[in-house]
Amino acid sequence: MLTSDYVPGDSVVHRAxxxxxxxxxxxxxxxxxxxxxxxxxxxxxxxLVAFFAIARIPPKIVVAAIRPALWVLGLVFVAQLFLADWxxxxxxxxxxxxxxxxxxLLTLTTRTSDxxxxxxxxxxxxLPARSAEAISLALSLCMRFIPRVRDIFEEVKxxxxxxxxxxxxxxxxxxxxxxxxxSADEIARAIVARSPDxxxxx
Amino acid sequence: xxxxxxxxIVLIALFAAIMAVLGVFPPITLPLIxxxxxxxxxGVMLAGGILGARRGALSMVLFLVLVAVGLPLLSGGRGGFxxxxxxxxxxxxxWIVAAFVVGLTIERLWPRLGHVNAFIACVFGGIIVLYAIxxxxxxxxxxxxxxQAFVGSMPFVPGDLIKAVIASAVIVTVARSYPVxxxx
Amino acid sequence: MIRLDGxxxxxxxxxxxxxxxxxxxxxxxxxxGPNGSGKSTFARLLNGLEKPTTGxxxxxxxxxxxxxxxxxxxxxFQNPDNQIVMPLVDEDLAFGLRKSGLSKSxxxxxxxxxxxxxDLTHLNExxxxxxxxxxxxxxxxxxxxxxxxxIIVLDEPTTLLDLRxxxxxxxxxxxxxxxxxxxxHDLELMAPMDRLIWIDEGRIRxxxxxxxxxxxxxxxxxAEPC
Numbered sequence: 001m002l003t004s005d006y007v008p009g010d011s012v013v014h015r016a017x018x019x020x021x022x023x024x025x026x027x028x029x030x031x032x033x034x035x036x037x038x039x040x041x042x043x044x045x046x047x048l049v050a051f052f053a054i055a056r057i058p059p060k061i062v063v064a065a066i067r068p069a070l071w072v073l074g075l076v077f078v079a080q081l082f083l084a085d086w087x088x089x090x091x092x093x094x095x096x097x098x099x100x101x102x103x104x105l106l107t108l109t110t111r112t113s114d115x116x117x118x119x120x121x122x123x124x125x126x127l128p129a130r131s132a133e134a135i136s137l138a139l140s141l142c143m144r145f146i147p148r149v150r151d152i153f154e155e156v157k158x159x160x161x162x163x164x165x166x167x168x169x170x171x172x173x174x175x176x177x178x179x180x181x182x183s184a185d186e187i188a189r190a191i192v193a194r195s196p197d198x199x200x201x202x
Numbered sequence: 203x204x205x206x207x208x209x210x211i212v213l214i215a216l217f218a219a220i221m222a223v224l225g226v227f228p229p230i231t232l233p234l235i236x237x238x239x240x241x242x243x244x245g246v247m248l249a250g251g252i253l254g255a256r257r258g259a260l261s262m263v264l265f266l267v268l269v270a271v272g273l274p275l276l277s278g279g280r281g282g283f284x285x286x287x288x289x290x291x292x293x294x295x296x297w298i299v300a301a302f303v304v305g306l307t308i309e310r311l312w313p314r315l316g317h318v319n320a321f322i323a324c325v326f327g328g329i330i331v332l333y334a335i336x337x338x339x340x341x342x343x344x345x346x347x348x349x350q351a352f353v354g355s356m357p358f359v360p361g362d363l364i365k366a367v368i369a370s371a372v373i374v375t376v377a378r379s380y381p382v383x384x385x386x
Numbered sequence: 387m388i389r390l391d392g393x394x395x396x397x398x399x400x401x402x403x404x405x406x407x408x409x410x411x412x413x414x415x416x417x418x419g420p421n422g423s424g425k426s427t428f429a430r431l432l433n434g435l436e437k438p439t440t441g442x443x444x445x446x447x448x449x450x451x452x453x454x455x456x457x458x459x460x461x462x463f464q465n466p467d468n469q470i471v472m473p474l475v476d477e478d479l480a481f482g483l484r485k486s487g488l489s490k491s492x493x494x495x496x497x498x499x500x501x502x503x504x505d506l507t508h509l510n511e512x513x514x515x516x517x518x519x520x521x522x523x524x525x526x527x528x529x530x531x532x533x534x535x536x537i538i539v540l541d542e543p544t545t546l547l548d549l550r551x552x553x554x555x556x557x558x559x560x561x562x563x564x565x566x567x568x569x570x571h572d573l574e575l576m577a578p579m580d581r582l583i584w585i586d587e588g589r590i591r592x593x594x595x596x597x598x599x600x601x602x603x604x605x606x607x608x609a610e611p612c
Contacts, residue, residue, distance in 0.1 A: 022283070025283060029287060065282075068280050069284070069288050072288060072290060075354065076289055076344040079344065079346050079350055079354065080344070080345065083345075083347075083350070084345075092344055092345050096287070096288060096289065096344075099287040100287055100288055102284075102287075103282060103284035103285075103286070103287050104282055104283075106272075106282070106283050107284070112271050112272050112273060115271040115272065134207065134211055137211055137215075138211050138214055138215045138264055139264070139267070140471070140472050140477070141215035141216075142216075142218045142219050142222075142264060142265075142268060143473040144470070144471060144472060144473045144514065145215055145216050145218075145220075146222045147513075147515035148219070148467065148515060149219045149220055151515070169244075169368045170371045170375075173244075173248075174371075174372050174375045174376065177376055178376060178379055178380045180220065181376070181380050182380065183468055184209075184212045184216045185209065186463065186465070186468035186469075187468050187469075187471060188208050188209040188212040188213075189435055189463075190463055190469040191212065191471055192205055192208055192435065193460075193461045193463075194481060194482040194530070195484075195485065
């Protein structure tokens with residue numbers, strides 16, 4: 001659950017700096033709306049296909065990347081058929097497909113940890129050290145909490161079942177959250193206790 | 203970092219994690235209209251309603267950053283930058299504002315917090331404000347009219363109302379047994 | 387050395403500790419007492435996690451709200467799940483050192499040295515949530531040891547452990563050079579201590595060598611009406 005769909009590789013696309021990729025993605029998507037037309041869409045599409053080829057992403061993975069969006073794109077297509085014509089409907093849907101695939105390319109060729117590190121470094125440059133540190137702590141803590149919350153939820157579910165209680169959403173969520181909050185407060189105290197060079201003292 | 207900031211960071215991280223865990227539950231499909239209901243928008247209401255406006259909104263920011271960097275934490279295992287560029291990207295970004303508004307409303311109502319008040323806060327922030335961001339976004343990105351985007355989004359409302367009922371019950375119980383928001 | 391002078395702790399209307407004055411100089415000190423006796427609060431006072439309502443706590447002459455005092459006292463929480471902060475074992479062990487001024491490689495070396503000392507290098511890159519309960523307790527303890535505190539306070543370190551892990555933890559504690567202050571119900575764990583302090587209803591009910599105090603505590607517990 002905590003791994004992304006990263007496809008290992010050593011291509012130019014893989015090696016490019018994460019923030020450059022994010023920046024390019026942003027530029028391309030803006031461009032597709034500002035310069036609305038088949039020509040710019042086709043150009044962006046071609047560049048994208050080239051990048052996928054350079055990064056050697058297997059076609060199967062490309063299909064998997066676009067599949068979750070298909071039913072929404074279908075709806076949009078139908079809506080546009082009534083509104084405009086099939087050509088414009090096709091254009092809007094293809095534009096979405098290009099943007100989604102461009103963003104997927106970023107995810108497929110960039111390790112999550114590299115992207116997180118790049119974001120942390122960029123934030124460190126624009127924010128005071130203290131805030132950047134807080135953000136980096138929050139990211140790690142969240143990764144730590146995901147399995148912990150899942151465990152707490154499972155325990156609550158089993159306890160409710162053992163007591164013969166039905167498993168209504170409310171009966172599951174409330175105790176899970178109260179226990180998670182208690183655990184979080186204890187973790188906050190542990191962070192303070194484990195940081196003898198600062199947090200205690202204002 | 204003071205002790206209070208440390209606690210805020212921990213709570214923000216906790217609710218981002220709760221969002222991720224809620225994403226594991228398979229979407230329930232409403233029988234008649236065939237629209238998938240996910241548990242995650244429940245998490246948006248809970249984050250605002252339990253942590254308050256500021257921390258609730260920041261927990262959404264944190265969660266969306268983790269989604270954006272590629273972790274498949276959205277329900278159905280979706281993640282990566284692409285989800286923000288689809289037609290429903292506005293609803294994801296809207297979670298930040300929605301959590302903030304739910305939190306702000308709950309904070310204002312705090313001394314008189316009850317099931318009805320909490321439900322109103324959840325509907326206002328978690329449905330009305332959220333749709334007010336999501337619908338224009340769809341209209342712009344898919345080049346349809348606001349009215350059409352509105353009609354297309356309505357099938358999700360019954361599910362969101364059910365979530366507002368659950369969320370308000372949870373918010374009220376947690377406020378009594380382990381309050382995190384302190385009254386203004 | 388830790389010194390408490392007239393320490394009282396109140397939570398709302400409840401009196402948790404009632405003017406406790408003590409000097410802790412021995413190398414192995416145990417704190418016993420029934421649930422709700424105030425012994426956990428007592429432990430938390432020693433590293434500043436809990437603040438006295440009145441009175442003072444000093445570590446080597448410095449009050450516990452000073453950095454110089456806090457660095458000397460490490461605290462091991464009862465539930466390691468609430469103490470482990472990071473997703474990976476090596477990241478978690480390095481957590482306390484992140485602002486120590488040491489370089490990344492120095493921190494890495496120190497973490498490795500401590501893992502090697504207790505034959506736990508195989509846990510190095512494991513995910514913390516995948517560890518067993520016993521492994522978590524050991525990692526929580528090592529996370530404190532890497533800070534190289536002079537004094538370590540442990541809050542009920544054996545309650546969540548099975549017999550085998552309990553034995554591993556006890557033998558590990560035996561090997562430590564630090565001053566240990568252990569809060570526990572575990573009378574077997576307390577028996578070899580240099581000094582035992584028995585806390586009941588916020589007051590010190592007994593203070594002396596382990597044999598006498600354990601005997602007194604046993605008799606008092608047995609005599610209580612059920």
